[in-house]
Amino acid sequence: MDDSPSVDLLTGDLHSSLEDPTVASMNFLNEVTSRYPEALSFAPGRPVESFFDLEALHGWMRAFSRYLAEDLGYSEEEVRRTLCQYGRTKGIVHGLIARHLSRDAGIEIDPESVVVTVGCQEAMFLVLRALRADARDVLLSVSPMYVGLTGAARLVDMPVLPVATGVQGIDLDDLVAQIRAAREQGLRPRACYVMPDFANPSGRSLTASTRKALLDVAEREDILLLEDNPYGAFHGGEGTPPTLKALDTGRRVIYLGSFAKTVLPGARVGYAVADQRVRTADGRTGLFSDQLSKIKSMVTVNTSPLAQAVVGGALLEHDFSLEQANARERVIYRDNLRRLVDGLRSRLGKGSPISFNVPTGGFFVCVSVPFEADEDLLEHSARKYGVLWTPMRHFYHGTGGEHELRLSISSLTGAQMDEGLDRLAALFAEQAPVRADNPRHPMRPART
Amino acid sequence: MDDSPSVDLLTGDLHSSLEDPTVASMNFLNEVTSRYPEALSFAPGRPVESFFDLEALHGWMRAFSRYLAEDLGYSEEEVRRTLCQYGRTKGIVHGLIARHLSRDAGIEIDPESVVVTVGCQEAMFLVLRALRADARDVLLSVSPMYVGLTGAARLVDMPVLPVATGVQGIDLDDLVAQIRAAREQGLRPRACYVMPDFANPSGRSLTASTRKALLDVAEREDILLLEDNPYGAFHGGEGTPPTLKALDTGRRVIYLGSFAKTVLPGARVGYAVADQRVRTADGRTGLFSDQLSKIKSMVTVNTSPLAQAVVGGALLEHDFSLEQANARERVIYRDNLRRLVDGLRSRLGKGSPISFNVPTGGFFVCVSVPFEADEDLLEHSARKYGVLWTPMRHFYHGTGGEHELRLSISSLTGAQMDEGLDRLAALFAEQAPVRADNPRHPMRPART
Numbered sequence: 036m037d038d039s040p041s042v043d044l045l046t047g048d049l050h051s052s053l054e055d056p057t058v059a060s061m062n063f064l065n066e067v068t069s070r071y072p073e074a075l076s077f078a079p080g081r082p083v084e085s086f087f088d089l090e091a092l093h094g095w096m097r098a099f100s101r102y103l104a105e106d107l108g109y110s111e112e113e114v115r116r117t118l119c120q121y122g123r124t125k126g127i128v129h130g131l132i133a134r135h136l137s138r139d140a141g142i143e144i145d146p147e148s149v150v151v152t153v154g155c156q157e158a159m160f161l162v163l164r165a166l167r168a169d170a171r172d173v174l175l176s177v178s179p180m181y182v183g184l185t186g187a188a189r190l191v192d193m194p195v196l197p198v199a200t201g202v203q204g205i206d207l208d209d210l211v212a213q214i215r216a217a218r219e220q221g222l223r224p225r226a227c228y229v230m231p232d233f234a235n236p237s238g239r240s241l242t243a244s245t246r247k248a249l250l251d252v253a254e255r256e257d258i259l260l261l262e263d264n265p266y267g268a269f270h271g272g273e274g275t276p277p278t279l280k281a282l283d284t285g286r287r288v289i290y291l292g293s294f295a296k297t298v299l300p301g302a303r304v305g306y307a308v309a310d311q312r313v314r315t316a317d318g319r320t321g322l323f324s325d326q327l328s329k330i331k332s333m334v335t336v337n338t339s340p341l342a343q344a345v346v347g348g349a350l351l352e353h354d355f356s357l358e359q360a361n362a363r364e365r366v367i368y369r370d371n372l373r374r375l376v377d378g379l380r381s382r383l384g385k386g387s388p389i390s391f392n393v394p395t396g397g398f399f400v401c402v403s404v405p406f407e408a409d410e411d412l413l414e415h416s417a418r419k420y421g422v423l424w425t426p427m428r429h430f431y432h433g434t435g436g437e438h439e440l441r442l443s444i445s446s447l448t449g450a451q452m453d454e455g456l457d458r459l460a461a462l463f464a465e466q467a468p469v470r471a472d473n474p475r476h477p478m479r480p481a482r483t
Numbered sequence: 484m485d486d487s488p489s490v491d492l493l494t495g496d497l498h499s500s501l502e503d504p505t506v507a508s509m510n511f512l513n514e515v516t517s518r519y520p521e522a523l524s525f526a527p528g529r530p531v532e533s534f535f536d537l538e539a540l541h542g543w544m545r546a547f548s549r550y551l552a553e554d555l556g557y558s559e560e561e562v563r564r565t566l567c568q569y570g571r572t573k574g575i576v577h578g579l580i581a582r583h584l585s586r587d588a589g590i591e592i593d594p595e596s597v598v599v600t601v602g603c604q605e606a607m608f609l610v611l612r613a614l615r616a617d618a619r620d621v622l623l624s625v626s627p628m629y630v631g632l633t634g635a636a637r638l639v640d641m642p643v644l645p646v647a648t649g650v651q652g653i654d655l656d657d658l659v660a661q662i663r664a665a666r667e668q669g670l671r672p673r674a675c676y677v678m679p680d681f682a683n684p685s686g687r688s689l690t691a692s693t694r695k696a697l698l699d700v701a702e703r704e705d706i707l708l709l710e711d712n713p714y715g716a717f718h719g720g721e722g723t724p725p726t727l728k729a730l731d732t733g734r735r736v737i738y739l740g741s742f743a744k745t746v747l748p749g750a751r752v753g754y755a756v757a758d759q760r761v762r763t764a765d766g767r768t769g770l771f772s773d774q775l776s777k778i779k780s781m782v783t784v785n786t787s788p789l790a791q792a793v794v795g796g797a798l799l800e801h802d803f804s805l806e807q808a809n810a811r812e813r814v815i816y817r818d819n820l821r822r823l824v825d826g827l828r829s830r831l832g833k834g835s836p837i838s839f840n841v842p843t844g845g846f847f848v849c850v851s852v853p854f855e856a857d858e859d860l861l862e863h864s865a866r867k868y869g870v871l872w873t874p875m876r877h878f879y880h881g882t883g884g885e886h887e888l889r890l891s892i893s894s895l896t897g898a899q900m901d902e903g904l905d906r907l908a909a910l911f912a913e914q915a916p917v918r919a920d921n922p923r924h925p926m927r928p929a930r931t
Contacts, residue, residue, distance in 0.1 A: 041760070042760050042761070042762045042768060043734050043759035043760050043761065043771070044759050044760070044761045044762075044771060044774075045761070045762050046761060046762070046763045046764055046774065047764060048616055049613050049614065049616055049761075049774060050612055050613055050614075050615060050616050050639075050778070051616065052612075052777070052778065052781065053613065053763075053774050053777055053778070054763070054764050058777055058780075058781070061780070062777065079569075081568060081569055082568075084560075084563065084564055084567070084568060087563040087564070087566075087567040087568070088563075089544075089548065089562075089563060089566060089567075092544075092566075092567075092789065093541055093544070096537075096540075096541070100537065112532075114537075115532070115535040115536075115537060116532055116535070118535075118537060118540075118749050119532070119535040119537075119540075119747045119748065119749040120529060120530075120532060120535070120747075120748050120749060121527075121529055121743070121748040121749075122749070153601050153751075153782075153783040153784075153786075153787070154783060154784050156781070156782065156783055156784045157782060157783050160781070160782050164498055164500075164638060165497045165498055165501065166497065166498075167498060168496055168497055168498050168499065183781070183784075186780065186781030187781055187782075189781065190612060190778065190781050190782065191498075286491050295569070299567045299568075300567065300568050300569040301566050301567040301568060301569075301570070301787060301788045301789050302787055302789060303601075303783065303784065303785065303786065303787040303790075304787075311491035311492050312489070312490050312491050312492070313490070313491065313492045313493070313494060313497075314490045314492075314493050314494070315494045315501075315502070316494055316495060316502050320490060323491070323492060326492075326494065326497060326501050329500070329501055329506055329510065330498070330500065330501070330638065332506075332509070332634065333500065333506070333604070333608070333631070333634030333635055333637065333638050334601075334604065334605060334608050334635075334638065334782065335601040335602060335604055335605050335751065335783065336601075336602050336604045336631075336751065337751065338601075338751065339601070339749060339750055339751040339752075339787055339789075339790045340749045341540065341749050341750060341787075341789065341790055341793060342751075342787045342789055342790055345789060
């Protein structure tokens with residue numbers, strides 16, 4: 036290798052996503068995390084690790100092989116070929132996913148409408164790549180936005196128009212206004228992305244009536260809805276309203292599914308349900324899933340059948356209910372969420388200028404603070420207090436979130452959370468000390 | 484679900500790749516294959532299946548876990564986390580891949596320059612997405628071209644300019660001419676894609692001196708080379724010249740690696756080696772692999788660590804030499820290639836208007852015929868003769884390949900090949916019967 040220090044490429048000559056502020060922010064977060072490995076982190080939305088079990092993975096793979104042999108009648112050779120060889124682009128666990136959706140989410144679908152993907156991220160990418168035909172095509176999303184969506188949209192040069200959260204989790208008047216304003220500018224709003232249950236990052240959920248109203252708007256305004264549902268199984272115990280897809284009578288909803296939180300992230304298996312009817316130039320009609328499959332063949336060819344076998348085996352072993360399979364995890368997340376909320380309340384005290392929302396499930400709580408919660412403060416928080424969190428600024432398009440931070444409840448133990456909350460409280464006290472005479476106007480100390 | 488037959492989307496309103504002729508052709512091929520499941524197929528470039536062994540996969544996963552614990556000193560908890568949790572975007576087997584490249588390919592690299600991908604297809608996609616900044620950016624490729632490359636380029640709207648094969652496997656004069664003509668049109672040729680060993684679909688290889696000359700051209704003309712090497716291990720026994728990356732002293736080569744043929748397709752693990760130095764807008768310098776990693780985080784987040792563990796374990800068990808691990812497979816492919824070539828020779832006879840090339844390794848032989856080898860003929864071949872092959876037309880940009888077909892030697896047994904060759908010979912005899920008086924001008928019967 037040549038060791039000359041010359042530069043071969045400039046990012047200015049590479050795709051613009053590489054200089055995107057959101058991407059840069061996420062990289063900064065990863066960098067801070069790696070520089071302060073001992074810090075307690077409320078940043079990552081990773082699932083709890085205490086139930087990870089390597090032997091269970093081997094068992095799930097074997098269970099899937101048995102299913103192929105015993106239920107589908109495959110020969111030994113066919114089982115080996117299914118797991119080891121190139122295979123069906125749309126995947127091999129589509130039938131099992133359809134049974135899971137029927138059992139857990141009240142969604143009844145033709146398995147042919149499923150595309151199994153490399154995590155939900157690839158599902159988002161495939162859908163956006165298909166929908167972005169030219170520079171007129173735009174996407175809508177409730178803001179603050181999931182960064183995975185922002186990233187996928189950047190990769191296909193598709194602008195994302197922010198829709199206000201409002202009091203319902205999505206401001207439908209603003210949605211309609213954004214759609215119409217975009218059309219007046221000659222743009223084509225194709226779809227609106229939404230996480231109806233315990234959204235990342237806001238923690239907000241939509242009521243049943245808001246869901247129905249959103250479907251009505253989609254129908255009236257002729258847009259698709261991209262429903263992403265990674266946290267629905269982690270309600271506090273009360274369940275959740277029906278998914279948009281379960282209520283969808285007009286094929287308006289593309290359902291994006293993930294097994295990262297309900298089975299394990301390491302499988303990297305997700306899926307899209309895309310039952311829309313598509314007519315091709317030669318006049319043939321087929322499923323949108325088959326168009327996504329064509330794109331998938333150019334991105335990853337197919338999803339590892341070994342990884343699919345792990346997820347398929349888990350579905351079989353749990354009789355298709357991941358809601359049931361995650362009973363232990365749900366209790367942990369519920370207890371952690373309560374601990375975080377109670378811990379914040381008791382540490383902040385009455386009259387604190389700091390406030391936060393109280394979701395009934397999911398992984399995330401948003402905290403509003405009277406100082407800038409930016410990357411400098413995160414660095415300071417890591418160095419001086421040994422505690423990490425996510426600046427909400429990352430999740431806004433344009434401006435917003437400067438005074439908000441996101442706390443995740445999923446990856447710390449109870450004891451770690453208590454210690455982490457003590458550290459956070461010290462940071463908050465430093466940044467916004469409450470003056471007895473005027474608790475609403477805290478002094479803002481200089482950054483150290 | 485609503486059962487109305489109305490159409491929700493038109494492909495004309497979706498991304499143009501969905502109406503791309505190459506993609507449509509590959510779909511047609513899959514469709515014919517599924518309609519004639521009993522046909523003997525010379526079409527797929529799939530590896531031989533006889534050594535697939537599910538228990539070996541479990542063993543490889545365990546071997547990788549042992550390596551993490553014993554060689555890297557991971558705790559049990561860290562091993563579980565590494566395999567089950569979200570992880571490093573660039574992958575977890577980069578160090579093992581570096582050792583493999585050193586052992587098998589004479590390539591010495593910093594493991595940090597490796598990005599582990601979901602098959603080689605994702606590696607191609609990441610590189611092209613990074614290099615295609617705007618409509619001026621174009622790619623070059625030896626023509627006939629690998630369809631996976633064409634597909635990835637279509638997804639990022641990057642034109643691929645064909646470079647003639649010539650007598651050396653790549654016509655370097657044509658390469659220079661294409662680069663300069665493109666620049667005169669205001670275009671930016673970024674890279675040239677090439678498979679130096681037993682190319683798909685042509686079967687052609689580059690000599691050592693052509694490789695050096697190609698690197699000189701890349702340096703002089705300031706373009707990158709994308710070296711794809713899925714078949715290098717399957718030489719006839721004589722070895723291959725050094726890879727371009729092994730000869731690369733100027734960081735001109737991005738090496739694209741695949742384990743689909745050397746370990747198993749079902750892992751869907753490939754990689755890119757991208758050691759180019761990149762300067763970002765904020766003046767920092769880093770590796771191109773880190774830029775590809777950012778894009779990967781928006782496409783698939785990371786490659787399944789379970790799948791990586793399977794490949795990593797195989798590398799460990801085989802002491803990093805997949806060339807050695809594939810000794811049995813190499814013999815099968817060598818024997819099959821000889822059987823195909825001898826079988827074609829003996830069946831065609833002297834004076835046949837049908838000719839073919841004779842590669843010394845790899846999976847593919849190209850046959851030139853005096854009739855159109857198109858989709859209609861493929862359908863006819865499947866229906867009447869029960870034999871499948873790939874029209875070379877798929878692999879040409881614009882025109883070319885109308886009278887060529889590709890035969891793969893990798894997935895039929897010897898006995899199946901003999902039978903398949905009999906069927907092919909019958910098709911050829913029907914389409915180009917040799918007239919005793921003028922063997923060079925066969926009659927062309929009407930299609931039935």
